[in-house]
Amino acid sequence: MIHFLQTLIDALSLGSLYALAALGIGLLFGIMRLINFAHGDFVALSAYALILPSTDVVSTLFIGSLSWPLLIAAILTFGVVVALLSNFAVFRRMRTASPQNLMVVSFALGYVIQNLIMTVYGARPKALGLWSSLTQVIDVGGLRVPLLQLVTIGVTAGLLLGLLLFMRKTPFGIQMRAAADDFRMARFLGVRADFVIALSFAISGLLAGVVSLLFVVQTGVLAPTMASDIVIFAFIATVVGGMGSLPGAVLGGLLVGAASSLLQAYLPDGIRAFRDVFVFLFVIALLLVRPSGIIRLKQFEERV
Amino acid sequence: MTEMTIRVVLVVGLYVFIGNSGILSFGHVSFMSIGAYAFVWISCCTLPALKPLYLPGLPIVLQETALPSPAGIAAAAALAGGSALVIGSILMRLSGTAASIATFSLLAGQYALFRNWTGVTGGTSSLANVPVFMNSAIGTLLAIGAVLIAWLHHQSRYGLMLRAARDEQTASKASGVNVWLVRTIAFGLSGLIMGVGGAMQAGFLGIVTVDAFYLDVTFLTLAMLIVGGSGSLSGAVVGVIALTAVTEMLRRFEVGIHLGDALLALPRGFQEVGLGIVMILVMIFRPAGIMNGRELTVGHFRLKR
Incomplete structure (x- = not known):
């Protein structure tokens, strides 16, 4: 029972991380049909902003040396700025492009960012101890839980609630939902396209900043490709949950996280190394049963 | 130059599926990887003791044989093409973005599989001493072959039906095109060409690692x-x-x-x-x-x- 509960918390915290990343991807897909392969590189870049640019093996803290409220604010702002910059430099010029071309461009942008990181910071992974007090394990009624997992779950829940309120209650959020529903109609009704798209890039960048912080504290390592695993799973999560649906992205993230934690815990030793293979098989199987994901949106069905 | 011929083969392989069907695939490098390893399994290692040492998980028959390179290329084509046909027949039930993402998860899955299947692929360590057969003449020959195959497919009725389905899926269905079938055929053919490209890469560098694919x-x-x-x-x-x-x-x-x-x-x-x-x-x-x-x-x- 204890073992099961512990696995459950593992699953929830991993799922939260995937859900946050999936949300950042799903938001942009919902509004401008962009499958943003560069999202992982937004995450990596935000994480690298913690240290001084150099190719030395030892990392020197830069933003990372600020006190924690400032640090959080700085990294989140950084994520937002990166996302907005890529919107203005690249995606804004591709407003009328097909989803395929958008996908290719984001892939290219990610490749550029990743190689810029390698050029500036060096390709080797760097150790970075940030907030190591968070990794201590606390005892809750026989359960031994790393504090960080609880923080991850808490932060995710808080952000989801905040985003939900933002989308439902504020005029900006309502405009965003209208644009996601029917972009052309929303423009006719006076929603400013540039503004809504920039806003969704900003939120996506903010979420990337949050993921980068949680992930760096958890692993204590910086690497140019550090976020590629999370993002691969997050993509899969958005598809599993239903492309373009925000609750779907969250649900998909939790599901994929739960699937990999449970497989990790209960697969026999010999084949545990193949955990990811099973996760991907599961995804393909699920797509075959429900090609449009768990939550199916009518505006994404092909019309003739 | 030789490197360019390999790339021609790979990109033409991609074209057979992506160009004609209009579905972006991120997973075709998987078949390149399968081709490269098929080449290693059949043709690798002229030193007899090397393969059992590297790859203890291979069937005994394979461990003891090292056939000449053409056999290795044929095996790469057959294995990559065959697996592409099977995988394609499953994935091609999806279309559009869902299909693209599914091919992405194919790539990630195949990578994870080969990385951890240490007995058969050597896992994360690289396999050296792969027989080097590539030079610019052979490369050019194979590249011309790939272009020819792609051209024949492009001209065939399957290519035509496939492009019809790309441009207007519903109308082509209504005109009797079996979209699933023509896409699966293209997926398999394109996997086959990618497999040959993988074997060429292996036979050019003389070294094979999972991370290269x-x-x-x-x-x-x-x-x-x-x-x-x-x-x-x-x-x-x-x-x-x-x-x-x-x-x-x-x-x-x-x-x-x-x-x-x-x-x-x-x-x-x-x-x-x-x-x-x-x-x-x-x-x-x-x-x-x-x-x-x-x-x-x-x-x-x-x-x-």
């Missing part, structure tokens, strides 16, 4: 196809030539050029960055690629569109 190659080959223009076979070939020229030029600049006494050099890593930027610019200013869906024509000889 992941996101970097996926990106480079896709970039070549799209920059050249995925709408035509000429586009695929032009893309390879154009981007090879660009990377070659950037590489020169990275090494540095002498201007009088000063050595001008770009920072390292600029080659990749420059490649990405070129690709973004092409996408912004010429969304259908350099060839814009047209074929090169020589006199009266032209491809049917």
Whole structure:
């Protein structure tokens, strides 16, 4: 029972991380049909902003040396700025492009960012101890839980609630939902396209900043490709949950996280190394049963 | 030059599926990987004791044989093509974005599998001493072969039906095109060509690692196809030539050029960055690629569109 509960918390915290990343991807897909392969590189870049640019093996803290409220604010702002910059430099010029071309461009942008990181910071992974007090394990009624997992779950829940309120209650959020529903109609009704798209890039960048912080504290390592695993799973999560649906992205993230934690815990030793293979098989199987994901949106069905 | 012929084979392989079907696939490098390892399994290691040492998980028969390279290439084609046919028959029930993402998860899954299947693939360690058979003549021959196969497929009724389904899926269905079937055929054929490309890569470098067949190659080959223009076979070939020229030029600049006494050099890593930027610019200013869906024509000889 204890073992099961512990696995459950593992699953929830991993799922939260995937859900946050999936949300950042799903938001942009919902509004401008962009499958943003560069999202992982937004995450990596935000994480690298913690240290001084150099190719030395030892990392020197830069933003990372600020006190924690400032640090959080700085990294989140950084994520937002990166996302907005890529919107203005690249995606804004591709407003009328097909989803395929958008996908290719984001892939290219990610490749550029990743190689810029390698050029500036060096390709080797760097150790970075940030907030190591968070990794201590606390005892809750026989359960031994790393504090960080609880923080991850808490932060995710808080952000989801905040985003939900933002989308439902504020005029900006309502405009965003209208644009996601029917972009052309929303423009006719006076929603400013540039503004809504920039806003969704900003939120996506903010979420990337949050993921980068949680992930760096958890692993204590910086690497140019550090976020590629999370993002691969997050993509899969958005598809599993239903492309373009925000609750779907969250649900998909939790599901994929739960699937990999449970497989990790209960697969026999010999084949545990193949955990990811099973996760991907599961995804393909699920797509075959429900090609449009768990939550199916009518505006994404092909019309003739 | 030899490297370019490998790329032609790979990009033409991609074209057979992506160009004709209009579905972006991120997973075709998986078949390249399968081809390369098939080549190793059949032809690797002239030293008899090496294979059992590296790959104890292989069937005994394979451990004891080392057939000549042509057999290895044939095996690569057969295994990659066969697995592409099977996987394609499953994935092609999806369409559009869902299919693209499914191919992405195919790539990630295959990578995870080969990385951990230590007994058969050597896991993360690289397999050296693979027989080197490539030179520019053989490479050119194989590249011409790949282009010919792609051209024949393009001209065949299967190619035509596939492009019909790309341009107007519903209308083509209504006219009796079995969309699933023509897509699966193209997926299999394109996997086969990728497999040969993988064997060529293995037989060029003489070394095979799992990491050589992941996101970097996926990106480079896709970039070549799209920059050249995925709408035509000429586009695929032009893309390879154009981007090879660009990377070659950037590489020169990275090494540095002498201007009088000063050595001008770009920072390292600029080659990749420059490649990405070129690709973004092409996408912004010429969304259908350099060839814009047209074929090169020589006199009266032209491809049917």
